[in-house]
Amino acid sequence: MGSQGINVLLRRIQNRLIEYGYVTTRVVVEPQDLRSGMLVLTVIPGKVGRIQLQDQSALPFATRGTLWFAMPLREGELLNLRDIEQGLENLKRVPSAEADFQLVPSENVGETDIVVGYKQRFPFHITLGLDDSGSKATGRLQGSATFSWDNVLTLNDMFYISGTRSFKRHSDKAEGDYGSQNISLYYSIPWKNYQLSLSGSRYRYHQTVAGAFESYTYSGESRQMKANLSRLLWRDSRSKTYLNAALWARQSQNYINDTEIEVQRRRTAGWEAGLSHTHYIYDGVLQLSALYKRGTGGHRALRAPEEEFDEGTSRMQIITANIDFSYPFSLFNQPLRFNTEWSAQWNRTPLVQQDKLSIGGRYTVRGFDGELTLSGERGWVWRNELAWNVGNWGQELYMAVDTGRVRSSQEELQVGNSLTGGAIGLRGNLWGLNYDYFVGVPLKKPEGFRTSNVVTGFNLSYRF
Template sequence: MFFHVHHPDSLQRRRWERIEHGWPNNRGGALKWILNLKYLPPVSAVSGIVFACLYAPVTFAQSIEQIGETVRQQQLEIREEQDKLQRERLQRELNNDFQQLSPKQKKSSGDAPVGPCFDVISITFQGLQNLPENLIGEVEETARPFLDQCLALAELSEIVQKLNGLFLQHGLVTTRAFLPEQSLKNGELLVRILVGELQGYESESLTPRNIKWAFPLDAGDVLNLRDVEQGLDQINRLRSNNATIDMLPGDEPGQTIVNVKNEAGYWLGGRLSVDGDSVQQGDDYRGRLDVFADDLLGINDALIINGNQSLAERAYSKSYGFGLDYSVPWRYNLFTLSGNQFRYENIIQGTNRTFVVSGESQVIDVSANRTLYRGQSTKFDGLVGLAAKKTNNYIEDTRIDVSSRQLSIGRIELRIKQFIGQDMTAFASLAGEHGLRILGADDDRQGGFPNDAQFRKYRFFGTLSKPFWNWQLGLTGQYQYSPDRLPASEQILVASSSLITGFSDFTMTGDSGGWLKLDLGSPYAAIHWLPGFHTNIGLSFLKGWVPHQADRQFQHGSASATEVAFRLMGHGLFVDVRVGKRLEAPSSDHSDPDVPDVGLSVSYSI
């Protein structure tokens, strides 16, 4: 049965193909796990292992189970922390964009007095050539219904009103159409268009370089409010900025000076926080320190550095991580470099000896985001990115190949932000990711791995928010589909205490699947006996599911939980106490879902 041990030159690398179905819990499975390390051990070591498996099966299997469970649990904790960082980064972008993307109301002018009518055979536009090319056709189309008609003064004024409304709709707030004094005896109507241009910028608090990198308009360009809003977004990306604009008349008719005012705070900030997704999991509480630095190079760049560590540090267990996020805007573009690293070390106590189980996970991601279209109530972005991920797990400094991967991932993403009606906002993104054979990534052509490094996956994410009386109603969801077997780091997390309090130590992932979360938050109310502090309550419900796929994943089904949260904030302090309960779990899970779970987050920002 073990004759291969006597021929080391003929040994080939072997992988454990059943890692998705759990770690081994019997004597044969334990031996198979050892044999599927990167290289087989020496003959004497194998003999000892065989002896141990035959004559001490229970203690050996228990140690193997402990090691497997430790690696699995640490990988899930790292994945949850990485998902949190991604959600925080996306939320920062959403908050900034939606604050500046607000519909502009048109001012309607009163009708002119009714009087004699004039035959209009043709309409000539003076200054039309100075408009953007994509608008010229719309101007002519707007005026066409008024041709070959007898128009009263009120109808002549309506032509001007419709044209000015068209300019306002396209963001040309300083461009206007008007009727000069003229004779209509020949049936020729002259409409003069004065195109608004940017004369320049003024600012007492921002440097010319800040303005040049943020605003896509240069002196002499047609002034478009959408371009001004984009520049304002880029300035206000920095947490220390609170910029507004005034439009001042320029030296010549049609020229405008954009005056940028900024109430800037201190360029350096910090936040100290303690976050526990589940009181029942003592190891789940982590301390974290974030440092924010704004405008280091004078180009509206932002740097965020964070460090976190488990607060349940013991002699036999420790974990910590570091991360950074650096972004630089350039007009309609945003370039981002982000990375994080997490490490853990656990000591597993066996019957006759201890095992040191350790691991690390590294992610480096670069992306470029460009605004492809920005309208009165819509913003459409395109994003491309490249990520390098490395995961290593060790037993006694020996790398476990089957759970250690090196991946390179290309990403294409489309994002849309939309105002719906007067008080509803929506965001949606559609992304496709593909594993690449670059930057030292594992190659599926070499075979031997239980999952695919050159995978394909497609992801949809969306949010919808609307005031509900004085409360705020929000709906958030994500769905992922992949036809391939995904590494653990690429699977979707559909049920976890990091998504909603109530799941305790239960976690559910899959190659394909999704989750949907409903949030209802009360308005913040002042606390009279605690000046400067406000409080609110929130209600949440989440349902996640993983579809059944034959021979694909061990865990499938659906899970749900509900949560009640109490929040207190003021003077830089934020406290969030959450109580949740699991309502549903897959039939394969036999833990008690009736025990309420408690989560706590406390942070202080300066």
């Protein structure tokens, strides 16, 4: 091997090291006698020197913990660009924060200092929202208010509390008193390659049901709690993979005139485990996930009444999968974006209604009003969307076609098992107001499936 071949070999090894993130590690050939037929390459490891944080905020928010919780690497360790990228992602996950970094020579030989530039804006925000995603029975018009707090403990953590309630309007065509309220809490904190999130919610509703001689008030309440821990398993320049594990619990009760319907009482708990993967393909983003969900006897779980007839269980076993691909492109110098998402569910046990997959509505198969849905223990939903950024002004005109199919052990009780719908809409931001308005129609539905011939919907939100 001549000098030219050695240089080619060194270049390939160096490029491979850079590909794996070791951008300050070097491979050299020290003076040696090649007549023995052996070539010795020397690896000079590039290590981390000092890690410094420069807080450029108008009011300093960062502390030593801000950087320590974010960065998965320490002084004296091998410098890997992927670890720095993960640290920056932890710093920038707070919506009001920005961060970048510089590699500068260190005072110590073989080391490189990392200087992180950090800037955070005002950490408190209030978001007001209005949409018509509710049901006619409890009120289609929904108003919401959310308070969010960024960097609560100066550890790149986030907290928000959100409340939603329905408003009455004449078009609901519901008799008597009715309404719904929901409150939810969320907190998350990263620690190097880990992230912990805690969430909880409480939902209440009531509606008037007309009887033969008098009207009845039908009401209910449900609560959910979840703790999720994720860990980064792999990261390179084009992809990253996470392992996720969670504990969850939920319970619900329903009442008629303040008397509980005991057969409808539910109390369930369990765990989840899964993988999620993100891959960048040119300008596109591919996201994959798979999850296994298992119910247990924890949290004083109650047996489901359906277990007597083998029609459901509180010890459910469910597998879900999701594939999402988004790709921006241009046609005739016009910016377009295509998005396709496929999600599926499989069951290994009979499922109660709360665990079944339901289709028909703005969040599953668009073009349907959501008042009546198809549900099954297993099935899939495929959502497709083509969006045009009108004039590069941040306003998107989009067209969507969705389809879904469900299967169940009691299919003879349903009018059908598949739906297809379409929608066109406009969304964007005007003077700080986020908006989305769409018109949808059912394209294919079973005979006897009742839904509106034309569906309209909107969503408005403003953040202070």
